[in-house]
Amino acid sequence: MSLLIAFLTDFGQADPFVGVMKGVILSRYFQARMVDVTHHVPPQDVRTGAFYLMSAAPYFPEDTLFICIVDPGVGSERRILWARTASHQFLAPDNGLLSWLDHRQRLQEVREVTNRRLFLDRVSTTFHGRDVFAPVAAELARGLPPADLGARIHQIKRLPFPEPRRYAGRILGAVLSVDRFGNAITNIPVSTVPARAVFYFKDKNLGPLKLHYTAVPSGRPLAVAGSSGFAELSVRNGSFVETYGLTPGDPVEAKFR
Numbered sequence: 001m002s003l004l005i006a007f008l009t010d011f012g013q014a015d016p017f018v019g020v021m022k023g024v025i026l027s028r029y030f031q032a033r034m035v036d037v038t039h040h041v042p043p044q045d046v047r048t049g050a051f052y053l054m055s056a057a058p059y060f061p062e063d064t065l066f067i068c069i070v071d072p073g074v075g076s077e078r079r080i081l082w083a084r085t086a087s088h089q090f091l092a093p094d095n096g097l098l099s100w101l102d103h104r105q106r107l108q109e110v111r112e113v114t115n116r117r118l119f120l121d122r123v124s125t126t127f128h129g130r131d132v133f134a135p136v137a138a139e140l141a142r143g144l145p146p147a148d149l150g151a152r153i154h155q156i157k158r159l160p161f162p163e164p165r166r167y168a169g170r171i172l173g174a175v176l177s178v179d180r181f182g183n184a185i186t187n188i189p190v191s192t193v194p195a196r197a198v199f200y201f202k203d204k205n206l207g208p209l210k211l212h213y214t215a216v217p218s219g220r221p222l223a224v225a226g227s228s229g230f231a232e233l234s235v236r237n238g239s240f241v242e243t244y245g246l247t248p249g250d251p252v253e254a255k256f257r
Contacts, residue, residue: 003089003141005034006060008053009069009129010041017127021067021134024120028138037066040180044072046096047248050159051177051185054100055228057088065140067133068092075125080113080132081156082140082149089140091133096159103161114150162249164188171197171254175246176230182239186252188231197256199223201233201244209254213237223254 005025011017018039025032037056041049049070057066064087071078071093079094085105091113092098101107113132116123118139123131136149164173164187173188184201190209199206206223207216209231216222218237221244226232233240233252240246 002029002031002033002143003063003065004061005032005137005141006037006064006066007034007039007069008037008041008049008056008066009039010043010045010049011039011069011129013039017129021129024130024134025138025141028135029142032138032141041070044070046070046072047159048177049097050100053090053097054104057085057101058104060088062087063089065089065091065137067129067137068097069129069133070097071095071128074128079153080128081110081153082113082136082146083107083110083156084146089146091137093128094157096157098156099158100161109146110153110156111146112150112153115148118144118149162187164192166192169255169257173231173252173254175233175248175250175252177248178241178246182235182241182243183226184233184240184246184250184252185226185228186231186233188252188254190225190229190231193231193254194256197254199231199233200253200255201246201250204244206233 081092081094083090083098118136120131120135162174164171171188173186175184176187177185193209198208206221210222210224213236216236221235224232224234235243
């Protein structure tokens with residue numbers, strides 16, 4: 001069976017970009033199987049794209065090829081990468097988008113995509129998704145050996161993962177990302193939080209980590225064990241982001257004795 005092609009981009013769905021990419025793939029390989037992870041990464045937000053990819057990829061079947069495009073450097077000298085883990089393949093710009101995958105599934109091989117014979121005849125400087133990523137993905141789905149893409153490389157651009165810092169009696173973390181419900185996803189793994197820990201944001205006591213939203217009354221804030229495996233800051237039936245005015249990178253503490 002051919003590769004499943006999964007899209008993760010910041011293109012949104014109001015413009016034809018995603019549909020055009022799929023059209024290119026189907027023109028080259030009509031039997032292609034495709035699915036959307038999301039097209040709503042905030043524009044040019046490589047950090048959030050890296051988090052979404054890290055969180056989503058482990059739940060996809062083996063032999064999935066992820067087309068990952070959050071690419072503010074499109075058309076410049078930045079490289080286009082093909083990479084693989086034990087289970088999945090990835091096409092992405094070399095801008096840090098793949099760098100957080102190592103937290104869930106380690107990169108085993110990386111190649112720079114340089115074989116222009118695989119691209120469309122005319123390559124735009126502003127839409128490599130259509131002219132490079134899509135035709136290359138189609139050829140890989142048809143069975144092209146990855147070695148035909150270009151040379152193997154050993155260094156890629158990385159965004160440092162903001163690891164939480166642990167001190168005597170407290171964990172100092174930060175907001176990684178926010179979702180459309182207004183929840184703030186932190187970098188504190190649920191598995192590292194002692195049962196007696198109490199979460200704080202800007203001196204606001206959020207209490208101990210809860211397992212579900214209904215553990216507090218409607219409109220009240222809480223720290224909850226998120227589905228991504230990280231602690232999240234939420235307001236039941238509300239938006240933590242709007243209520244408390246946070247942004248990614250803001251500090252979060254879990255205190256315990």
